[in-house]
Amino acid sequence: MRTKNGHPAAHKTGLKGFEGILFIVAIGLCWQVTTSMIPLNNPKLYPSPALTFHALVESLPELLKGTWSSFLILIPGYLLAVVLGAVWGIVVGTVKWLHRAFDPFAKVVAPIPPTVYIPYAIALMPTFRISAIMVVFIGAFWPVFVNTVAGASAVPLHYRDNAGILGFGRIEYMRRVVFPATLPDIFSGMAVGLALSFILLTVAELFGANDGLGKFVQYYADYADYPRMVAGILYTGAVTFSAMALLDLLKRRVLFWVR
């Protein structure tokens, strides 16, 4: 069937592009229905959306304070990992003998799950914050580094040719050619590193924090205040999603030339 302006069955595609939102709405409805319909449900253990929302609003000041405290760990650890991972990755990916020297070590150390460093970091460092920053740093460093090395050691030959013709020295070549050419890989590493940072942050906070998002969830679980705990989980999800979305926005801006 054709509509007036000639597009076949245009009314059918009215919901196109909204599938993601619809799915989330459906999940919310399921949640509401299951909490109110199941007669044996314990509202303390499995709180309804309304109860959770109420807890969220009530806890918002505490959550915001926790976010700030978590970011004081996440941002320094993550940024340090990105800067050092990218710079060292470009150097190792470009200088062949350094690659031969460092690569075997990286291959052994990079796959160690960074969570296993947490107890030792807490023992080693003077404060919890510094030890958590260290763990986030280690966790985010390897994905950024590994991706950057892969990109930097595979810079297209024609970029290298052009750098030679322009008379670039090694440092200028790394700065003006390898760095921009490797940016797509650096961003892939940054995305993996950021997701890992949030995991490490919250796990570290379960161990020994006085504050923060992971601590919030742990604290209310201990006191069996599950509406607040669920609110904490949802809030942490929202923060993680926002951070990833922000990174994606940055990536689109920086990598406008990638086609």
Next chain:
Amino acid sequence: MPGIKTLSGRDSDMAGAVAPGHIARDPRVVLSVEHLSFAYGAVPVLDDINLEIANGEFIAVLGPSGCGKTSLLRLLAGLEKPVSGRIVHDGRVIAGPDASRGVVFQDYSLFPWLNLRDNLSIAINKTRKGISGSERRRIAEEYLDLVGLPGVGAKHPYEVSGGMRQRAAIARSLALGSPVLLMDEPFGALDPVNRVRLQDLLMQLCHAGTARRTVVFVTHDVEEALFMGDRVIVLGTNPGRIISELQVPSEGKHNRHDYFKSKGFIELEGLIAALYHEDVERQLEAASVVTGEGASI
């Protein structure tokens, strides 16, 4: 046939027509290729190439795909190292790429993350140390004007057409101030109209007036080679070697249409066709000898 010189019939008054292998004594010679051989691994690509290029000469290197013409250009640029032999530029053996020999590739001379102006600006930064960023950008715009790209400096390579990218690439090598310009099928990816326009532009920039640039222009297009080149180096295949050098008379080139119908052009075109026919026959013969031997074993 006037103006036609093959390897067997060299003429000593011809620019760069010293017997192969001699060290350049002619002061006009800027580039001299001596017993140059090149291979990718075990595959021979170029075999005993000898060539002398005079200052201001426009050399067209003509050959079919796989004859090693791009390799020859990369060797001239210093982007590859010869297996044996050497290339001397202004009295110095070429050991690597540098700004004294600018290169225009088929379609990847520009960095995609920089706009056209900044692509030129980094070249200007190399040749004119210590000038301010705004001055560099101003000079870059001047060069873009020169190649017929006024006011598009802020555009990125992906935003403009292939013809515009090649114009910008030519502008970059002009901005680099390289006395020698090496071009690897620079117009090969362009449509016929843009190709003609850019040929004319290049002739106007490098070939006219008193300050002539030395250009080595690689192409597989016979018409292009004969129109652009003062001298055409014809390469044969398996392995790549010079099968002939043709001096092209400059008369009549101001009118492209008439030139392609002129007796001189038609004669040269016929000669090149004959040379390639000969090269193909020689290879078929060589192949049949090999298979013949194989059968007898």
